[in-house]
Amino acid sequence: MNEAIIEIQELSKIYDDVPAVDKLSLSIQKGEIFGLLGPNGAGKSTTIFMLLGLTEPTSGNVHVCGIDPTRNPLEVKKRVGYLPDDLGFYQNMTGYENLLYTASLNEIPREEAEKRARSLLEQVGLEGAMHKKTGKYSRGMKQRLGLADVLIKNPEVIILDEPTLGIDPEGVRELLSLINKLNKEKNITVLLSSHHLHQVQQICDRVGIFVKGKLLAKGNMDDLAGQLFKNEAYIVHVEADPIDDYMVNDIKGMKEVSRVEQLNHNTMEIYCDKDITPTIARTVMSYDINLTNISKKNYGLDEIYHLYFEGRETNEA
């Protein structure tokens, strides 16, 4: 997974002297699921439009599958499937007919198009509704049809703008697992924009936190926690009876430990820059103390995201 399929360098888009995207640099690897996370107005859609060649950058460079979308938008369009947040289908046509229509726009021969449409409708769980008019589809069904629609041209990359908007929790779960499955089975790179933390956390390999046109941080959950909490990226929760002062001093003296917080007579939390849970367990045991529980506490994307926004203007969020 170390072949960049989306390469963005110092990319900016300025509207009326205000940067919508501000010197963005980002590499997305082939086969990765990358989540672009940020509040409304952060610049996610503008970034996506520049990747698709729908908006011209003010400055900087962008390459998708090795192609510059500003110069060659049609070549990018052949390789990239884009599912906008407000996707529309011809309401009076069935799901199957809509897919065949998209296939014809992409110059896929009829016989091949029929084969792909049937297979995709099956993959997205719409085989039973393929001959139903899309005007009668639920929002979740339309999103699943949308996925089939972007996949009909066998893209290398799919870009999904708020794909779960307006879908009920069960529909969200199904759609996310479908995206995950497609990514794993077909090695399709997925760029997904969202402001739903939990959904992003569930399926993305890496996340970029985007605010006011700037990428504040990027990485997997551990990287993000590391960047944000620096020398306190890990918390080891210990329950032991009793918590002995000598033992606490011993732990405080470890080079990885920044502080120890004693919550009550038998519980403490140890903040450290590495996961040293086994070392801490051994130290506690060496004091002949009854260790009843030891676990690593993980920061969730919720904590990470909100901490990034602490003290920032987030009134659009």
Ligand SMILES: Nc1ncnc2c1ncn2[C@@H]1O[C@H](COP(=O)(O)OP(=O)(O)OP(=O)(O)O)[C@@H](O)[C@H]1O
């Ligand atoms: N065509 C345009 N003309 C002027 N300003 C624009 C234009 N398109 C976007 N903007 C501004 O650029 C900023 C970024 O908007 P963008 O739509 O990219 O954000 P977003 O993160 O996708 O938000 P959302 O989640 O609401 O879609 C906003 O302040 C928006 O008002």
